[in-house]
Amino acid sequence: xxxKAMVLxxxxxxLLPVTLLWAGGEKESSNLFVIITPDKDNTxxxxxxxxxxxxxxxxxxxxxxxxxxxxxxxxxxxxxxxISKKAAAIIIDIANADAxxxxxxxxxxxxxxxxxxxxxxxxxxxAISQTISNNFQGAKLGAEKFVELMGEKxxxxxxxxxxxxxxxxxxxxxxxxxxxxxxxxKMVARQTANWSQTEGYSVIxxxxxxxxxxxxxxxxxxxxxxxxxxxxxxAGRSDIIVMGFDGNDNVLDxxxxxxxxxxxxxxxxxxxxxxxxxxxxxxxxGSTGKSEEKILNNCFLITPENANQWRGFTKIK
Amino acid sequence: xxxxxxxxGWLVITLLLIFALVLTACTIRKIDDxxxxxxxxxxxxxxxxxxFDSVKYVDANWESKIIPAFINDSTEISLVLKGLTADxxxxxxKFGYRKEEDSVETFFKVKGLGRVLTYNDSSRIGLLEIxxxxxxxxxxxxxxxxxVLKRTEIRDSLSxxxxxxxxxxxxxxxxxxxxxxxxxxxxxKEINLPGAVGKxxxxxxxFSIDSENIDxxxxxxxPVIVKNVN
Numbered sequence: 001x002x003x004k005a006m007v008l009x010x011x012x013x014x015l016l017p018v019t020l021l022w023a024g025g026e027k028e029s030s031n032l033f034v035i036i037t038p039d040k041d042n043t044x045x046x047x048x049x050x051x052x053x054x055x056x057x058x059x060x061x062x063x064x065x066x067x068x069x070x071x072x073x074x075x076x077x078x079x080x081x082x083i084s085k086k087a088a089a090i091i092i093d094i095a096n097a098d099a100x101x102x103x104x105x106x107x108x109x110x111x112x113x114x115x116x117x118x119x120x121x122x123x124x125x126x127a128i129s130q131t132i133s134n135n136f137q138g139a140k141l142g143a144e145k146f147v148e149l150m151g152e153k154x155x156x157x158x159x160x161x162x163x164x165x166x167x168x169x170x171x172x173x174x175x176x177x178x179x180x181x182x183x184x185x186k187m188v189a190r191q192t193a194n195w196s197q198t199e200g201y202s203v204i205x206x207x208x209x210x211x212x213x214x215x216x217x218x219x220x221x222x223x224x225x226x227x228x229x230x231x232x233x234x235a236g237r238s239d240i241i242v243m244g245f246d247g248n249d250n251v252l253d254x255x256x257x258x259x260x261x262x263x264x265x266x267x268x269x270x271x272x273x274x275x276x277x278x279x280x281x282x283x284x285x286g287s288t289g290k291s292e293e294k295i296l297n298n299c300f301l302i303t304p305e306n307a308n309q310w311r312g313f314t315k316i317k
Numbered sequence: 318x319x320x321x322x323x324x325x326g327w328l329v330i331t332l333l334l335i336f337a338l339v340l341t342a343c344t345i346r347k348i349d350d351x352x353x354x355x356x357x358x359x360x361x362x363x364x365x366x367x368x369f370d371s372v373k374y375v376d377a378n379w380e381s382k383i384i385p386a387f388i389n390d391s392t393e394i395s396l397v398l399k400g401l402t403a404d405x406x407x408x409x410x411k412f413g414y415r416k417e418e419d420s421v422e423t424f425f426k427v428k429g430l431g432r433v434l435t436y437n438d439s440s441r442i443g444l445l446e447i448x449x450x451x452x453x454x455x456x457x458x459x460x461x462x463x464x465v466l467k468r469t470e471i472r473d474s475l476s477x478x479x480x481x482x483x484x485x486x487x488x489x490x491x492x493x494x495x496x497x498x499x500x501x502x503x504x505x506k507e508i509n510l511p512g513a514v515g516k517x518x519x520x521x522x523x524f525s526i527d528s529e530n531i532d533x534x535x536x537x538x539x540p541v542i543v544k545n546v547n
Contacts, residue, residue: 170486293481295417
């Protein structure tokens with residue numbers, strides 16, 4: 001009896017580490033690209049997810065699309081799921097600059113390459129690549145045009161995005177980097193509208209009542225610009241310059257109709273396609289072939305002259 | 318004897334179990350053989366904590382690396398302009414610099430001599446309109462002279478400046494701002510802009526083109542060195 005127990009325990013003692021070694025060691029990965037984005041209601045993120053999906057499938061991978069809703073906790077669960085599915089790669093637009101690196105590290109430790117798109121991770125060496133829109137360059141580009149359209153003078157309102165999103169701050173800094181160099185342009189209000197069209201509408205509605213002298217509105221994204229433009233129209237005004245940021249199709253239409261004056265096109269689809277291509281190259285060759293982890297893709301200025309050249313964040317070929 | 322053997326047996330098993338438990342707590346990791354390289358790469362930058370100090374970086378490199386890069390790598394501007402008109406792609410290859418091979422934006426470090434025809438300060442992006450030698454009385458290129466400088470061409474035309482090394486977008490932008498500020502504070506400070514009209518200047522600088530959308534009539538150079546010749 002005692003001997004049997006001894007043998008059993010001995011067997012367990014030997015087998016346990018062996019099993020663990022086997023489980024933690026080389027494992028065969030699937031043909032699956034897990035694509036994680038923030039939101040499935042925002043056209044910006046759906047376009048991004050779709051561009052990644054199409055590119056991955058064209059390279060012969062299966063795809064699984066999921067959203068984290070800007071929650072690092074949810075993101076962590078999705079990454080665990082991707083690990084359990086032995087994903088070949090994870091293509092992700094992260095939830096949060098501070099919390100996400102730890103989530104991504106889990107995938108890296110499990111041997112799954114992670115390619116980031118759109119939002120930037122400050123910690124280097126976790127992702128195999130980060131394909132990012134140059135938000136600061138884009139914001140400067142938009143602000144330069146805004147200043148020019150205002151004739152380098154006047155009174156303006158800034159609509160800021162969601163404070164928790166790094167890009168809201170980056171774009172705002174880019175705007176001010178340019179506009180603050182023009183002493184004849186004064187900011188009469190700076191308010192957040194949380195990336196939201198309805199909030200953009202209500203903020204501008206009340207600002208215009210308090211400050212009828214406003215002749216320019218610069219917005220941290222396109223949905224807020226659409227709200228601002230609607231408020232301008234219902235106030236019966238047509239003399240106010242509106243500048244957006246993102247390049248979504250509704251704003252392109254508005255620009256072509258002569259309403260919104262301009263926006264900044266993010267190379268959103270390009271970021272997603274590059275992320276997939278780099279992950280594919282990494283899987284096949286062990287390297288992305290790029291000298292840098294972070295790849296900044298420049299934004300483009302959109303005005304009535306070129307608004308018809310873009311659709312779905314992609315330049316029409 | 319038998320009792321002693323059993324005791325030794327249990328001892329061995331206990332030790333093995335402890336060994337197993339210790340192993341369970343371990344994760345097997347590959348040693349990152351790039352770790353040394355990475356820290357080396359960062360060591361070449363003046364970093365304060367995790368933040369990148371653009372002022373320190375430009376202080377340390379303006380005279381020693383940045384100015385020499387323009388003096389050594391610049392091409393005669395008339396040669397570049399002729400090349401771009403004749404054969405865009407081969408001129409890009411021959412004289413241009415791209416961050417990535419497939420990017421549409423190309424940077425040209427250029428030098429030249431030219432007569433200042435006008436100083437246009439109707440916008441805060443002030444421009445000198447330049448008639449390049451040999452003079453024919455028409456404007457060939459513009460040099461932006463502030464007080465607002467557009468674009469990030471100085472930063473983006475230097476191959477030794479890498480985004481990943483600098484850090485995030487804001488730090489990267491602050492580096493460009495600081496480089497442009499040096500142009501305003503040093504390069505252009507000595508120049509009497511209204512007084513430059515009619516005079517010949519020598520310049521070193523950079524301009525960029527978007528190969529899908531090129532406008533040869535509006536080449537604007539960001540200067541790095543400007544000297545009055547007469």
